[in-house]
Amino acid sequence: MAVAKKSLGQMLKEKGLINDQQLKEAMEAAKTASQPLGQTLIDLGYVEEGIVLQALAAQMRIPCVDFNKVKYDASNLGLIPNDLQQKHGVLPVKLDGKKLIVATPDPSNIVALDEIQVQTGYDIRPVLASASQIAKLRNDSRPAAAAQDNDGDEMDESFKNALSALGGGATADLGHGEYMAGAGEDSDISGGDDTGKLKELTEEAPIIKIVNAILQQSIKDGASDIHIEPQRRGVRVRFRIDGVLHEVMKVPQYVLAPLVSRIKIMADMNIAERRIPQDGRIHIRMAKKDYDLRVSSIPTQYGEKIVMRILDKSSVLLGLDKLGLYAHTQALITDLCAQPNGMVISCGPTGSGKTTTQYSIMNIINSVEKNIITIEDPVEYQLPGLNQVHVNRKAGLTFSNALRSFLRQDPDIIMVGEVRDLETAEIAVQSALTGHLVLTTLHTNDAPSAVTRLVDMGVEPFLIAASVIGAMAQRLARKICGNCKEPYTPPLELLVRFGYDPDENSDQVFYRGKGCEICRFTGFKGRLGIYELMSINEEIADMVVRRAPLSEIRDAARANGMKTLQEDGFQKIMDGSSTVEEIMRVVFTGGH
Numbered sequence: 149m150a151v152a153k154k155s156l157g158q159m160l161k162e163k164g165l166i167n168d169q170q171l172k173e174a175m176e177a178a179k180t181a182s183q184p185l186g187q188t189l190i191d192l193g194y195v196e197e198g199i200v201l202q203a204l205a206a207q208m209r210i211p212c213v214d215f216n217k218v219k220y221d222a223s224n225l226g227l228i229p230n231d232l233q234q235k236h237g238v239l240p241v242k243l244d245g246k247k248l249i250v251a252t253p254d255p256s257n258i259v260a261l262d263e264i265q266v267q268t269g270y271d272i273r274p275v276l277a278s279a280s281q282i283a284k285l286r287n288d289s290r291p292a293a294a295a296q297d298n299d300g301d302e303m304d305e306s307f308k309n310a311l312s313a314l315g316g317g318a319t320a321d322l323g324h325g326e327y328m329a330g331a332g333e334d335s336d337i338s339g340g341d342d343t344g345k346l347k348e349l350t351e352e353a354p355i356i357k358i359v360n361a362i363l364q365q366s367i368k369d370g371a372s373d374i375h376i377e378p379q380r381r382g383v384r385v386r387f388r389i390d391g392v393l394h395e396v397m398k399v400p401q402y403v404l405a406p407l408v409s410r411i412k413i414m415a416d417m418n419i420a421e422r423r424i425p426q427d428g429r430i431h432i433r434m435a436k437k438d439y440d441l442r443v444s445s446i447p448t449q450y451g452e453k454i455v456m457r458i459l460d461k462s463s464v465l466l467g468l469d470k471l472g473l474y475a476h477t478q479a480l481i482t483d484l485c486a487q488p489n490g491m492v493i494s495c496g497p498t499g500s501g502k503t504t505t506q507y508s509i510m511n512i513i514n515s516v517e518k519n520i521i522t523i524e525d526p527v528e529y530q531l532p533g534l535n536q537v538h539v540n541r542k543a544g545l546t547f548s549n550a551l552r553s554f555l556r557q558d559p560d561i562i563m564v565g566e567v568r569d570l571e572t573a574e575i576a577v578q579s580a581l582t583g584h585l586v587l588t589t590l591h592t593n594d595a596p597s598a599v600t601r602l603v604d605m606g607v608e609p610f611l612i613a614a615s616v617i618g619a620m621a622q623r624l625a626r627k628i629c630g631n632c633k634e635p636y637t638p639p640l641e642l643l644v645r646f647g648y649d650p651d652e653n654s655d656q657v658f659y660r661g662k663g664c665e666i667c668r669f670t671g672f673k674g675r676l677g678i679y680e681l682m683s684i685n686e687e688i689a690d691m692v693v694r695r696a697p698l699s700e701i702r703d704a705a706r707a708n709g710m711k712t713l714q715e716d717g718f719q720k721i722m723d724g725s726s727t728v729e730e731i732m733r734v735v736f737t738g739g740h
Contacts (some may be wrong), residue, residue, distance in 0.1 A: 490617035
């Protein structure tokens with residue numbers, strides 16, 4: 149049985165080097181500054197750098213080197229290209245046969261060590277060292293390091309060669325990126341007799357290169373998901389770009405096991421367990437931006453399938469004005485979310501951008517004066533200033549249980565990831581009635597259906613009328629590529645379905661994308677939101693109480709100024725943002 153590791157703070161506290169108050173202050177400061185606890189303790193002057201390094205070395209069970217006490221041989225600088233040393237803040241210490249000892253301030257950065265191994269061809273053995281000492285030694289011997297510098301173009305070629313050797317090739321050129329990923333510990337991985345051999349395969353250069361190439365290319369292409377799918381005669385890699393899947397690579401079947409295992413190790417998943425679904429998370433850094441990859445594996449007929457959801461924190465901090473909302477809709481949703489209490493519901497199918505809208509709203513109303521608590525399944529984006537809670541059903545932490553606890557946490561605003569059952573709905577409604585602003589989501593086709601769905605769940609209509617102040621349905625449609633945009637004449641029968649009369653609008657020009665390299669010859673680049681916002685007035689509230697049919701509520705909402713999804717979508721067609729066919733694909737669903 150593996151022994152649980154002690155945290156750095158616990159180790160230093162047990163040795164009497166810091167007290168509880170100092171540890172608490174350092175942890176809060178580290179969280180605020182988004183830097184490691186050890187560095188924060190050093191910055192605050194609580195612990196000397198050498199002591200922190202020794203404690204980290206003991207925690208990670210690796211050697212620690214103090215260059216103030218050990219003489220460094222500058223002739224070893226050429227063992228690693230200078231650009232790679234600067235990129236990852238490392239220093240080559242000694243070559244022992246095929247083993248290269250590398251000093252690094254972050255031995256957990258497995259991707260950095262992998263990249264060094266790929267470029268040098270040596271078996272890398274990390275030792276812990278001070279970042280300041282490493283930088284000083286490298287700068288003092290810069291000419292020696294510069295003489296060994298490599299041309300950056302070799303990395304691109306090595307990636308391409310790896311893909312070619314494995315029987316596949318990316319559809320676009322691969323550029324450079326910075327990676328930073330966590331990995332599961334070797335001691336935590338156990339399983340059958342082939343596990344050890346499989347782990348060795350995951351450390352070979354071609355597998356490392358192909359995983360890095362997939363991650364790098366997906367982010368470069370703006371993908372939201374990566375699908376690695378085993379098939380009878382190979383492995384297919386697809387990216388979801390602007391909501392549509394595109395095949396980008398095929399590799400032989402024999403690559404599947406080490407490829408999947410490599411990803412599972414990076415995501416801290418069990419590579420020996422292939423019979424049940426697993427979940428994990430990878431953090432990477434590329435082009436000075438941080439990304440979280442939510443990894444999911446499932447067993448299929450031909451092997452394990454991996455899907456990685458790419459979560460870009462900046463994508464949920466765009467602001468409402470960047471989501472495709474027209475000025476009047478944006479003003480109305482802003483007014484609704486400025487209310488001290490009530491429930492605002494986001495509606496739409498999976499992948500329609502509800503989470504982005506919710507986070508954009510919370511980013512606007514987030515302030516020091518407000519206590520915002522969220523319950524999500526899972527927490528996709530970590531935002532400063534929010535108290536975010538992750539659903540844990542095994543431990544008994546469900547949406548409903550968390551909501552009950554939230555009411556004792558003095559909240560101003562509560563965000564519920566999704567209302568799935570009557571119990572959660574009733575507590576959310578009660579929270580809205582007792583002086584809290586509640587933001588939540590429902591899977592309904594349009595905004596008026598939100599109130600009728602709550603009635604169907606079993607919530608009393610008079611409670612819905614008193615608590616719900618607004619519902620906004622949304623979809624995501626692809627935008628016309630600005631590089632290859634051209635005028636065209638759409639089929640008349642499609643225009644008629646939107647209620648368009650060509651005789652009354654003879655000067656109207658419609659656009660589409662011709663297709664170019666920038667948009668992967670699809671004619672589309674990026675996405676925008678289509679919205680339908682219904683605010684609850686007295687008339688609609690009375691209809692809800694008397695259980696009026698959905699059609700009557702919809703008519704009353706339109707009379708109150710609500711633009712339907714079809715109307716909002718067609719306005720974006722008229723503006724030249726999207727095409728008739730694309731908007732129809734998105735909004736004409738479910739018989740509507």
